[in-house]
Amino acid sequence: MFSDDKIANELQETFKNRFKSINDLIYIRAPGRVNLIGEHTDYNNGFVFPAAVNLEIYGIACKRDDSVIQVYSEDFQELKNFDVIQEIKKEDSWIDYIKGVINELKDIGEIKYGADIVFKSTLPIGSGLSSSAAFEFANALLFSDINSIKISRKELALLCQRAENNFIKVNCGIMDQFAVGLCREGSALFLDTMSLEYEIVDLNMSAHKMIIGNTGKPRTLADSAYNTRRKECESALSILKKNNDQIGSLRDVDIDMLRENKGLFEENIYKRAEHVVEENKRVLDSIVFLKEKDLENFGKLMIRSHESLRDLYEVSCRELDLMVEEALSIDGVVGSRMTGAGFGGCTISLIKENSVDMFIDKVGSNYEKGTGLKPEFYVVDAVNGAEIIRKGE
Numbered sequence: 001m002f003s004d005d006k007i008a009n010e011l012q013e014t015f016k017n018r019f020k021s022i023n024d025l026i027y028i029r030a031p032g033r034v035n036l037i038g039e040h041t042d043y044n045n046g047f048v049f050p051a052a053v054n055l056e057i058y059g060i061a062c063k064r065d066d067s068v069i070q071v072y073s074e075d076f077q078e079l080k081n082f083d084v085i086q087e088i089k090k091e092d093s094w095i096d097y098i099k100g101v102i103n104e105l106k107d108i109g110e111i112k113y114g115a116d117i118v119f120k121s122t123l124p125i126g127s128g129l130s131s132s133a134a135f136e137f138a139n140a141l142l143f144s145d146i147n148s149i150k151i152s153r154k155e156l157a158l159l160c161q162r163a164e165n166n167f168i169k170v171n172c173g174i175m176d177q178f179a180v181g182l183c184r185e186g187s188a189l190f191l192d193t194m195s196l197e198y199e200i201v202d203l204n205m206s207a208h209k210m211i212i213g214n215t216g217k218p219r220t221l222a223d224s225a226y227n228t229r230r231k232e233c234e235s236a237l238s239i240l241k242k243n244n245d246q247i248g249s250l251r252d253v254d255i256d257m258l259r260e261n262k263g264l265f266e267e268n269i270y271k272r273a274e275h276v277v278e279e280n281k282r283v284l285d286s287i288v289f290l291k292e293k294d295l296e297n298f299g300k301l302m303i304r305s306h307e308s309l310r311d312l313y314e315v316s317c318r319e320l321d322l323m324v325e326e327a328l329s330i331d332g333v334v335g336s337r338m339t340g341a342g343f344g345g346c347t348i349s350l351i352k353e354n355s356v357d358m359f360i361d362k363v364g365s366n367y368e369k370g371t372g373l374k375p376e377f378y379v380v381d382a383v384n385g386a387e388i389i390r391k392g393e
């Protein structure tokens with residue numbers, strides 16, 4: 001079942017108290033993701049390199065004979081329900097992620113059966129580690145299984161992205177849902193977001209660890225700023241397309257081509273495009289370094305990526321910058337950057353194993369002194385993508 005017995009026991013207990021029936025239980029696990037490099041490239045048909053991490057959403061479910069979904073969230077301490085065969089209305093709550101997924105599943109198959117479910121998460125919610133994608137994927141796996149809809153993981157990732165775009169109305173790319181569904185243990189996933197071809201790349205971390213730093217800064221305005229950046233990238237693309245109709249996306253542009261056309265751009269639009277073009281190149285280079293077990297150079301590209309997100313794409317913030325700066329002052333840190341959409345949320349650092357305690361101590365106290373916010377740190381491993389497990393397996 002779950003690797004963590006304590007969570008399994010707790011969830012079973014809650015399930016028994018809430019829903020009585022404990023026969024034919026289905027266990028669900030969906031991890032969060034950390035993106036190692038390749039930020040704000042996915043909606044530009046570019047490259048990304050995320051890993052799924054052992055901060056996860058866990059669920060226990062039991063199929064019902066009718067079409068009602070009843071869900072208890074341990075994290076929100078709240079019970080919600082709806083009927084899948086009735087019209088599905090948004091209610092601006094966490095249940096919307098399940099509703100969005102059910103809506104999309106209804107488009108590809110017959111959804112007749114609901115379930116009783118309890119969820120609990122070790123993945124911090126709304127901190128830029130893809131808690132929403134994990135929740136969507138967990139439910140997409142569960143309800144496709146319960147309703148005997150055969151669908152590949154790739155298709156499920158796309159379906160969850162559609163749920164987020166169409167129902168939640170966040171115009172995200174494909175990275176998060178893909179990572180949550182398809183990543184593998186000990187590895188990160190090198191994804192070409194245009195073809196959706198991917199390669200599982202061994203992280204070769206030997207004596208290093210991944211440490212996530214949660215700034216504790218709420219990601220306010222993140223969604224609207226995210227949509228603005230998308231529009232800015234579209235403007236950059238349309239300028240370049242006027243001169244060259246072979247260009248389908250910013251992924252087809254290299255830095256020389258961009259520089260030649262610099263005079264056509266407003267300054268901020270140019271900066272956005274420059275970030276995307278260089279970030280794609282950094283992903284390709286970083287994969288080569290990682291395969292050569294060259295973590296030092298991989299880390300340098302992470303640092304360049306952060307600088308570019310801060311100065312060109314302008315999606316960092318004082319808190320993320322300070323945490324990265326403090327991280328880089330620790331001996332044994334090979335790379336550090338903001339991860340995810342930005343405007344708050346988390347950083348990811350690669351660090352020699354024996355420097356981890358010092359990192360948490362020093363970065364933690366200096367960050368708190370500088371911001372007044374209490375950070376959290378998670379030393380994480382790369383794990384397998386989401387799965388459902390039936391009792392006895």
Ligand code: GLA
Pocket residue numbers: 038039040041042043172173174175176340341342
């Ligand atoms: C969010 C989105 C992703 C991606 C990142 C930025 O996590 O959901 O699709 O665009 O931001 O790289």
